[in-house]
Amino acid sequence: MAFVRSSVISLALLAAVTSTGCKRRYDVGDKVLVEWEKNNYPAVILETQGTTKFKVHYEGYDAIWDEVVPRDRVKGLVEGTVVHPEPPAKVRAKAIAAAQTNIYKIGDRVRVEWHGTMYPAVIVGIVGQERYRIHFEGYGDEWDDTVGLPRIQPR
Structure with a gap:
């Protein structure tokens, strides 16, 4: 009976993971690359709005350029030193x-x-x-x- 119960739990977890698409979760404070005006810029997540939108601050730019971006513009975590593209x-x-x-x-x-x-x-x-x-x-x-x-x- 324990084997059946653990198998059911394992299947439920597998279904939950596959239904969410195994996308990485981003949190406030994460340094990420964000597509902005056709280039990827380093930014920090200021706020999360569910799992699909994030308010970001572009590193090296004034707060007037902060914006809420959809998840598909977040290209991943910043790893190592990032060369900043020319400003938009x-x-x-x-x-x-x-x-x-x-x-x-x-x-x-x-x-x-x-x-x-x-x-x-x-x-x-x-x-x-x-x-x-x-x-x-x-x-x-x-x-x-x-x-x-x-x-x-x-x-």
């Missing part, structure tokens, strides 16, 4: 408009606050109104960050 056209257009009035320009050498200490950095991108993509000098690209004016000082 709509992001570049907004950055170009912001660059006309922003204090700093690409290539400017600055000091940037990180955890209470100032580090030398260079502006490598403009992501919005007084929002900059910076590269800390002497560190790898994985330490690049997006910062606003409160964290920047001229050198």
Whole structure:
């Protein structure tokens, strides 16, 4: 009788797994690749909306670009270092408009606050109104960050 009961439970579990399609479950905080404007960008899941939709934040981009995406745009977990594709056209257009009035320009050498200490950095991108993509000098690209004016000082 125990064998029959365990076989029934095993069949029920197998049916449940196959009916859900064995898709990986994504959770808040997971770093994933998301298809955005025909490229895959690293993002972090901010919220889950059931198993089919996720609110994501694209790494290195301002929160104005956060969006809810369907599961089919999530291409998997981020593994290792990811090379960021060029920003989408709509992001570049907004950055170009912001660059006309922003204090700093690409290539400017600055000091940037990180955890209470100032580090030398260079502006490598403009992501919005007084929002900059910076590269800390002497560190790898994985330490690049997006910062606003409160964290920047001229050198």
